[in-house]
Amino acid sequence: MKTVASFEIKYQQHLDPEGHLTQKKLPKFAENRDELLKMYRMMSFVRVFDTKSIALQRTGQLGTYASCLGHEATHVGIGAAMQPEDAFFPMYREYGAQFWRGVKPHEVLLFWGGDERGNNFSGPQHDFAWAVPIATQFHHAAGAALAFKLRGEKRVAVSVIGDGGTSQGDFYESLNAAGAYQLPVVFVISNNQWAISVPLSAQTACATLAQKAIAGGIEGIQVDGNDIIAVRDIMEYALDKARTGKGPTLVEALTYRISDHTTADDATRYRDKHEVDDAKKKEPLIRIRKYLMDSGAWDQQQEDKLLAECAAQMDTEVQLYKDAGKPPVESMFDHMFANLPESLVAQRDAAVAEGQHHG
Amino acid sequence: MKTVASFEIKYQQHLDPEGHLTQKKLPKFAENRDELLKMYRMMSFVRVFDTKSIALQRTGQLGTYASCLGHEATHVGIGAAMQPEDAFFPMYREYGAQFWRGVKPHEVLLFWGGDERGNNFSGPQHDFAWAVPIATQFHHAAGAALAFKLRGEKRVAVSVIGDGGTSQGDFYESLNAAGAYQLPVVFVISNNQWAISVPLSAQTACATLAQKAIAGGIEGIQVDGNDIIAVRDIMEYALDKARTGKGPTLVEALTYRISDHTTADDATRYRDKHEVDDAKKKEPLIRIRKYLMDSGAWDQQQEDKLLAECAAQMDTEVQLYKDAGKPPVESMFDHMFANLPESLVAQRDAAVAEGQHHG
Amino acid sequence: MAKVAMVEAITQALAYELEHDPAVVVLGEDVGVNGGVFRATSGLQQRFGKQRVMDTPLAEALIAGMSIGMAAMGMKPVAEIQFSGFIYPAVDQMINHAGRLRTRTRGRLHVPMVLRAPSGGGIHAPEHHSESNEALFAHMPGIRTVMPSSPARAYGLLLAAIRDPDPVVFLEPTRLYRMNKQEVEDNGEALPLDTCFVLREGGDVTLVSWGAMIHETLQAAAKLAEQGVKCEVIDLATVSPIDFETILESVEKTGRLVIIHEAPKNCGVGAEIAATVAEKAIYSLKAPIERVTGYDIPMPLFKLEHDYMPSVERVMQGIRKALEA
Amino acid sequence: MAKVAMVEAITQALAYELEHDPAVVVLGEDVGVNGGVFRATSGLQQRFGKQRVMDTPLAEALIAGMSIGMAAMGMKPVAEIQFSGFIYPAVDQMINHAGRLRTRTRGRLHVPMVLRAPSGGGIHAPEHHSESNEALFAHMPGIRTVMPSSPARAYGLLLAAIRDPDPVVFLEPTRLYRMNKQEVEDNGEALPLDTCFVLREGGDVTLVSWGAMIHETLQAAAKLAEQGVKCEVIDLATVSPIDFETILESVEKTGRLVIIHEAPKNCGVGAEIAATVAEKAIYSLKAPIERVTGYDIPMPLFKLEHDYMPSVERVMQGIRKALEA
Ligand SMILES: Cc1ncc(C[n+]2csc(CCOP(=O)(O)OP(=O)(O)O)c2C)c(N)n1
Ligand SMILES: Cc1ncc(C[n+]2csc(CCOP(=O)(O)OP(=O)(O)O)c2C)c(N)n1
């Protein structure tokens, strides 16, 4: 039998878990210390945000919350590589990318606190809100990318999905459409090895998730998702490619969900402690901090100061969240349609009356 | 960047369009002339069936009909490689496979003639009926394969999809699940280059459709779908592999839809005549007939006799189809549930009364 | 003015908006060079180019989902689903996103898309090509569902649907595509959404129907008129949200209501109309509300499709029952 | 006999059938070692092995479609969809295949599958985790839709659903999973499908509800009893097809009907009940039929979910309205 097609999947890493460079040449942005520090600061804030949010949930001050512990490099790397005019289509835990793009931490809290106002956020007004139904957001990103392409705008749509999400039909349909239309879109798989209790090995027989790109006829690249330099590097590559009309990319970021799936989950039911301990050694903050310290760009004093600042900032955000109170009852109706139909006007009035009745 | 995975797609062909062997070694079944003749006879009958069915539609004696002109090698090859205990999950034009498995031609006519009784057919009782909603049948095949595997039965599920169908999420979900569970299933893409008016190049950026298997972590093979020897060869390989617990395969059969999409379609609106003329030279009957004649297994006299037999057989089938008449009105209700709920009993009675009323 | 059939009126409406609003794009399976399997987009790609009228890969969830993404970015996609029996993969995107994005983001994003699909039976088509599933969409918050019943209403309502800033599911009765040609002025004038159309006035009984069944309903009304029965015929047109004002006003006048639809009865749109009328106008009702509908079975293959779909005779029986009670 | 909550009763029913019928398999996302996100399948994989209790890849269309394939080959899959808000990708398989395969093949193949999904609000959950969408399935021919409202009924109805030779969508009110423990004998005795349950007898007004809202309904009935009002409370249980006999009998006695459900009002199951009762028992009705339901909006995020869901107070208002009319 003759061979009619062949494919390769490449892997990118700059910083190993010990904070050592694995390649001689650094991407341009990484030669700029301020830029690296900016990313590191954001990663640190995200971690403080995460810890505090879990605490809020545990003390009954927040609803179910999806932790991003361990994903900081992937998320901040995505955010840092994008332009404000690009459009972001998150799943539900990419706070690092959203904060970078201007979403306020208390807005994220509002969402998990059961308040839609959190989705009317301070980030780019065209960015989508979370997509809880797994994989559905890829279609929105493809559609946005198609809009950008048709209008000749130099904008890119970026969407994120989990490893579990790659089992959904929507995921593949989008990859295929992005290939067929050569869309300016970057699809990112945040492969944290688990979909709630289902390990990657039970989710698919694939050795890599990047290889799923082959089914869409598009490029797939694997990257160390705990390495902020590699993530931003590959994202910049893929964004630039998309922006210059050279088509879509699927990026698989290899990371690990160190936390429970959400605060409603208990991962000890299904996951080996050793695996988690091992992952903790490879998590993203350690290596970039080590690299920055080794290269003299950072020290313990700055670190302590940063953490204090993050904590203070978080306190402010938590206060904003708490001050938001309950949205008015009529807000459930007011944004159903641009022009509210009669039947909904009647229902709104009844609900408001009912709400007043109960105080 | 280092390479972390690599893949190849192979292509199989034994008979070229001129009827010459392209490989020295023939598969075992192909050394048996009777077996080859049996397949050739079936391919010939299918063509007669197809021509006649289109004529029935054109003369108002059949509903919309989907021609299989040009697909005979793919369809008969699939049927011939399967065992009766295997289960078949067709799309809507694989008459060659179904006839081989015992479905009667008049039963196929009944279906296109608007009569569900055609689906209560003489083929294996576990075989599915047509799946008109594109790609949905792959899930049924995956489920059947899972049942076979769980029960330790040495049976294989086989399903067919079109090139257009490979854009549907269901297609990929099944491939992925088949890989994850290592199911005894063979998925076949009948790549006839067109999905109604949409050419393959607009459907996907993929160079081959077999490469979509890589997204499911399973093997994908391309085969000349107009070469009955190659199709049966690869199908036997994939079936044997599945039957012996070695997992699923995606087979892409390269063929061409010489006809309109269905009798409701007019392909001259969107398709170049030259392309079709070219395809006609490569169609599946010419080459196997030539091969059989060249090797002395077949001559013009036998050919004439065969065509006369096929025509006679088809006349009988058409008569059976016509004799079937209209099914009773209550048959729309009687198979809704094993135990018909009260509300449906009432509706059935009303419909029957109504039917009698109108005669 | 030339007379046009419904499918041509639809093509005209699409062409009008493509010409006047650069944000409008048409997309779907085979809508390009082929002009759609029913020719509703015939000639549009040739006229407006491949950037405005696009074939899509064969995937309905994708078609709906991409339309949402495009719409939220300021375009006005008019997507075609080839037959309403193949619309189900799009249900997730419609209910979970199209109908929710505006309220989810408290107005920041919205979804001015139209999802068109041929719908209903009576054209001798294969399995899954004759479905009536408007009730599924009617039950979805945040979505308008519209079904035209004449060339003029198809033209005007489709224009309204495209211009509306919110998602509209637009179900076109295939049975009417080439029936009853009508003069339709191609002047870009939209008809109002959320409004019924009173097609025939009468004081004895109110008939509410939509889509293709309007024709059996009108025929039944005409036949009964010969016997002196005056039917008021209301075309629901916007199947959700329902314009109850018009219906209630009529029922208050006639005291009798017959609802006619092709879709299965159980939890159909007829149920909502009957329930609301029974709630709001019970004291006006002189007889039980009749529903003449499809049965609670899938549309059978075509040998039996006319045993499934309400005939003029069945509609008349329903009306007589309402009159005699 | 130990008291069990609904979720435990469900686990018991699953275990009973897994033990007694080798054709039964349980499948879904996280149903294996994790025992489901609500623990409905807790311990089952450990007890029956990975061949009987299987995690699936994350794909709802696949879960439904594979279940159809398995069922047609003689197995009895009991599939879990993690939340009913994620059931929509399975809609295509359910309406186009599960509900049609038997009639499509004129009885040759059938689909003894159960599609379980937690459903409804009130548990302070994130977006899409609190949906009530039984009406979508109720409108689908060939499918039974069942919603239990107590541990005992969950046990008996789930057994019946698994044993039934046709597809059943089994929607479990999450809000009840851990509420109101009850003694349930794990004796493998099924309850009948297609039958309502009269939970409280009374001659003044008939209350029909199902799922979690049964509890607000019973509370309202209890409160009104203190004021001397005798409510008859009917648990619909099988949401489709509906047991109208029981309902009509009750309405003929009371002359008043209030329907209570959490799902949106428009084209909800309440509409069907109201429409049919208004048709068949209009002369028994002493007052308009009231529906106390969710609004025609998506379930809001949880700060407002209790403003969406009918409260005991709203149910009582509805009853009072029916009584005063
Ligand atoms: C369509 C759909 N099905 C099921 C769920 C329930 N669910 C929420 S998160 C999750 C697992 C997701 O895993 P993965 O995609 O790997 O993302 P991760 O949470 O690990 O980041 C599931 C099953 C959902 N949100 N959407
Ligand atoms: C889900 C779905 N969408 C749309 C259709 C309408 N339709 C019928 S056949 C067809 C094209 C199929 O093309 P392909 O998969 O290549 O198969 P072929 O007909 O060429 O054998 C379409 C769009 C359908 N049957 N099902």
Ligand SMILES: [Mg+2]
């Ligand atoms: Mg994951």
Ligand SMILES: [Mg+2]
């Ligand atoms: Mg094709």
